[in-house]
Amino acid sequence: MTRWLLPGFLGVGVLATLLLIVGPALYAVSLSFYDMPSLTADPVWVGFAKYAQVLASAAFWNALWNGIVYAGLAIVLQVVLGIGFALLLNQNFIGRSLLRGLAFLPYLLPTVVAVLVFKWMVDGSLGIVTILMDDWGLPPIYWFETETASMVSVIMISVWLWTPFVTTTFLAGLQTVPGQLYEAARVDGAGPIRQFFHVTLPSLRPILTVIILLRGVWMFNKFDVVWLATGGGPLGATEHLPVLSYREAFALYDIGSGAAIATLSFFVLMVAVAIYFRVFPMEQGK
């Protein structure tokens, strides 16, 4: 029985991965070599023509840049704020357990709920934020009205939604740092800031490396927040590669271009991840 257990479980896993992940991914890549004006049209082989078309378009480079800005700023803010909250929640104070629970709450909210509630709160006529600001004599904020404001707004929503992931993961890591290290640092005269940079951060470097990697990949591929908040607008200011790919494939019915953008996005991510591992190598197993 045991003889078959390991290959059996492994086989199921490999089969599921092949069928549900590798197969569809390869199919999506294969679509990028065809011209298909709709999902029902007969595909026509065009080789790399769709890639040439996509790479020659300003929309692709604009979307790539927007994706870098969106993912980059969102990760920096999530990590900085997440570590800050984790350090706070690692202190002893009354109500700590409740606050830890509350801190995780945004992560549990469905994205669609969070984005729509945010949009309603800042609605230009009826939003509670707008009305309160008006009552206090403050001018309205044009949350989605300019190109910069739209990008800032989608980053804000993303930070609010996913900072708890960083907080929780980092908090779990903090509890594994041996207390003796801090005691030794204190004996050597290190204050809280030096303790953080010389004990906490080095101890949690592997966790931080993984957090930044995961959040980076997830943010770069994040579709729902941008789509729900701005649809990529105004004037493409928040349109990143996932939105552009979706729009090409399912709004303009250029399936080949949509697939080519998705494939290029995959390669961009692969290169970024490879560079990341080169710069921040994972710890070798002992």
Next chain:
Amino acid sequence: MTYEKTKGGVWTRRQALKGAGALGMGLALSGLAAPALRAQEKRPIRFLNCETGKDTLAFFARMATEYKEKAGVEVIVDSVPLDEAFTKITNGIRSGTPYDVANVGFIGQVLLLAEEEQIVPLNELTDEFKWGNNILFPIDGKVYWYPFDYNLALIYYRKDLYEAKGLSVPNTWDAFAGNCEALVEGRQKGCLFPIGSNGAANWMSFAFLWAEGVKLFDDEWNVIIDNDEMKPKAAAYLDFMARLYATMPPGALQAGYSDVLSNLVAGTVAHGAYAGRVYEAAARDNPDMGGRLGIMPYMDSAGKQTAVSHGYDGWVVLKTDNTGNAMEFMRWLTTDRMVDFLHSAPVHFQPARLDIYDDQRWRDNALIKQFGAEIDQMRNLVTDGSVVLTSIDTQGPRPDVRPGKVFESFVMPEMLQNKILREMDSAEAVAQAAAKMRDVIK
């Protein structure tokens, strides 16, 4: 009967093999029997619906039960937002499980499906009725869809505020902008027309252009919005919209359908555009507001021409081995149950079939009675040949996917955004839009 012992409660390999063999045999036998069983009953009709209002969904649930009792055929209704309908339809076809009947909201998509011979002509259902203007979109005499409403985008205005300020219903751009400016007071803004890259802007914000006589294509499908005749008109329209924008609440650049609806019903804007749903929402959420809202068509700059924007919806029947059943079902739905369906959104579903307007059963609805004068006004807009009745996706000499691409690529809202957000010169914004249109349709 003998029993094999298990080891520690876990099946033996022999038991597992026997069990799997028995299960396989059972499945194989049931598979052999299935076609015979299936042949004895009519196949269910798969219906893709995109009208997701609460009352409409309830109607379809009732309708499915009734049809099952009447004809013995199950109707399976899937409901998705209109934006996702075409992907669902084409995915169904590609996966070998097509819908039998589907709701479509763009005539370009009907044309695509017809060209690929995925849908069947519906003349046997449509020919016996009289229809409003510019709604059937026949292709070589064949009608491929059954339009059930117009969903015209109209301008709503506050009658009470007009009266209080002594304003009259405007028939020129200048008068309209003047009224919007006159009605900005504190939190109350002059108007709301969406400007973002979304369907709401495409539907609600461009009928001023159509009233002005602007066309996007000539008879040969050349883009002409930047030619000598159209460009000054389109540029003047952009200047006019920039003037209106100054009277709008913050958020117009991302406003969608619900934003305009809620602002109109809440009374925070004096003007806005929508179809009949505003009256339904007002009757439900703010009953006083219903009586204060009047409607008017979009106007041109000189007071000579009016227009309204298409927001039509219809059903198509797909070519499947169940088409016969689907056509029978459609005949029943569009005759016996048409009025009940339209009553599920009585003012919003403005009938495309003219006989409905005179059907006493339809007129007996409480909301249709309450807003009878406005509904008569809406009817005139689809029968009066002098009113321009068009939209971005129906531009051009005949139904085609090219205007659909212009619609979906949001070239027109981007033209507005270039003017309003980037303060681009109007003529330059028109020229950029024309260039992008050519790129999109090539």
